[in-house]
Amino acid sequence: MKIAFVSSEAVPYAKTGGLGDVAGVLPQALEHIGCEVKLFIPKYSSIDEEKHDLHYCWEIGAIPIRVANHTRPVYLHRATLPNSTVEVIFIDCPHYFHRGTIYSNAPDEDERYILFNKGVIEAMQRLHWAPDVIHCNDWPTGLLPLYLKDNYSWDSMFDKTATVFSIHNIGYQGKFSHAALFKGEIKSEYFYPGGPVEFQNSVSFMKTALSFSDVITTVSKTYAHEILTPEYGAGLDGILRQRQNDLYGILNGVDYSVWNPAVDRYLPFRYSHIDMAGKIKNKQFLLEHFNLPYNPDVPLIGIISRLVNQKGFDILAQTAESLMQFNAQWIILGNGEDNYEDFFVFLSQKYPYKVGAYIGFNNELSHLIEAGSDLFLMPSKYEPCGLNQIYSLKYGTVPVVRKTGGLADTVHDWDEYKSQGLDSGTGITFNDYSSAALYHSVQRALHVFWNKPVYQKIQQNGMAKDFSWERSAKEYLQIYKQTIKNTKSG
Ligand code: ADP
Numbered sequence: 001m002k003i004a005f006v007s008s009e010a011v012p013y014a015k016t017g018g019l020g021d022v023a024g025v026l027p028q029a030l031e032h033i034g035c036e037v038k039l040f041i042p043k044y045s046s047i048d049e050e051k052h053d054l055h056y057c058w059e060i061g062a063i064p065i066r067v068a069n070h071t072r073p074v075y076l077h078r079a080t081l082p083n084s085t086v087e088v089i090f091i092d093c094p095h096y097f098h099r100g101t102i103y104s105n106a107p108d109e110d111e112r113y114i115l116f117n118k119g120v121i122e123a124m125q126r127l128h129w130a131p132d133v134i135h136c137n138d139w140p141t142g143l144l145p146l147y148l149k150d151n152y153s154w155d156s157m158f159d160k161t162a163t164v165f166s167i168h169n170i171g172y173q174g175k176f177s178h179a180a181l182f183k184g185e186i187k188s189e190y191f192y193p194g195g196p197v198e199f200q201n202s203v204s205f206m207k208t209a210l211s212f213s214d215v216i217t218t219v220s221k222t223y224a225h226e227i228l229t230p231e232y233g234a235g236l237d238g239i240l241r242q243r244q245n246d247l248y249g250i251l252n253g254v255d256y257s258v259w260n261p262a263v264d265r266y267l268p269f270r271y272s273h274i275d276m277a278g279k280i281k282n283k284q285f286l287l288e289h290f291n292l293p294y295n296p297d298v299p300l301i302g303i304i305s306r307l308v309n310q311k312g313f314d315i316l317a318q319t320a321e322s323l324m325q326f327n328a329q330w331i332i333l334g335n336g337e338d339n340y341e342d343f344f345v346f347l348s349q350k351y352p353y354k355v356g357a358y359i360g361f362n363n364e365l366s367h368l369i370e371a372g373s374d375l376f377l378m379p380s381k382y383e384p385c386g387l388n389q390i391y392s393l394k395y396g397t398v399p400v401v402r403k404t405g406g407l408a409d410t411v412h413d414w415d416e417y418k419s420q421g422l423d424s425g426t427g428i429t430f431n432d433y434s435s436a437a438l439y440h441s442v443q444r445a446l447h448v449f450w451n452k453p454v455y456q457k458i459q460q461n462g463m464a465k466d467f468s469w470e471r472s473a474k475e476y477l478q479i480y481k482q483t484i485k486n487t488k489s490g
Helices: 018-032 109-126 144-149 179-184 205-212 221-226 237-242 277-289 313-323 338-350 363-372 388-394 405-410 414-419 435-450 452-463 469-489
Strands: 002-006 036-042 063-067 070-080 087-092 133-137 162-167 202-204 215-218 247-249 300-307 329-336 355-359 375-378 398-402 428-430
Touching: 002 018, 002 109, 018 036, 018 133, 018 469, 036 109, 063 109, 070 109, 087 109, 109 144, 109 179, 133 144, 133 469, 144 162, 144 205, 162 205, 162 469, 179 202, 202 205, 205 237, 215 221, 215 469, 221 247, 221 405, 277 300, 277 363, 300 338, 300 363, 300 388, 313 338, 313 435, 329 338, 329 363, 338 355, 363 388, 375 388, 375 435, 388 398, 388 405, 388 452, 398 405, 398 435, 398 452, 414 428, 428 435, 435 452
Parallel strands: 002 036, 002 133, 036 087, 133 162, 162 215, 215 247, 300 329, 300 375, 329 355, 375 398, 398 428
Antiparallel strands: 063 070, 070 087
């Protein structure tokens, strides 16, 4: 089966969050189970051509693509995804993609991804490659299902091609002014209140995808249920309920060749569930780096996150002063909204022996924090899947999470399981989105830490869990097959 995987980011080329991890690894996992996969991403100027061995497609040359009534040349480059034979096709348009960041708040953000969506289709035409399924991801790829069914419906090459759209985060919807219709050559007949591309009087790329793709998936079973409700649907719950029969939840996997303390190339000290000595050494190394004192009885709580509301930092900030009274240390790695960045810097200055903060994006440090922390906190308001809690399980770093989305599907509360007569809990969870619930769960986690036999049992339970991509890839393959069957019979 031929799969085109389309994403605005993918490791190792470009990453701002979980989507980048998924798009760099799921194609490989699909290849391992017999699919022929090509990955399509924009060629941002931050992607190093030499380091990643990119080759310009001379045989194709410039492809003229019209956006906002300007025709611009688009170039293709190819590379091979490391450790696989997955071909990566880079859509290169310097005018749009040679900017300092992956996403931007520029007024032509819509144009950038209009060009990308058209560029992917035109690239497949030039490569004479008709996939069975085009798998789109999040709003930057949201117009593609519409284009295939409408603007490019003349091309019989795609007659048998089905579209799958994955929601990685419904909070980011790609909402633009009416002008996007003209810029993207989207028929105005689709734009009316409640229509397939209209949302809150804007053009929504995410809604367009939900209207036109053959199947919709999201990244955990719990999130698939949650987004059907007004509380979590971010206004798109109505259309999702209409398409409920085509909506599936498939949990993301983890690349254990990278995220595994036994082989992690970023760690100064490797370790496994059999010998945890390296974990303590990583903790010492990490604390030293942040100029924090080491005491084996003082638990270290790690946080690695985009610093945005979604991640629960408002309830954390409300109870931060109380949390600081605990005999615990904290290390925070993140960047995002100014108020949260400033807040964590302020905490680290006010409590220099308790709190370390690194404001920025640092992949290497994220590995060390996973390995060196005793507990890992994710108090998210909503969490489609979440990866860090899954990494934490593998690193023996007991996760403390709010029970929502993928966090609910991957972390099992120790006490809740205990009360059912099971000692298979893997972390500490809480339900209410409140600073009080957060405070009590941290308190519970600290007591667990000080009760060594229980703490070690939870660590071992977590480390034994397997969230590798193979299982998820098989579920996607099932859905692709089903989609193709339905598309053909429909
Ligand atoms: P989201 O996609 O909502 O940001 P996920 O938990 O799905 O959340 O994925 C986040 C990914 O980005 C993880 O791999 C995490 O380690 C990484 N990450 C987030 N913030 C940083 C940061 N400041 N530095 C390094 N890695 C980060």
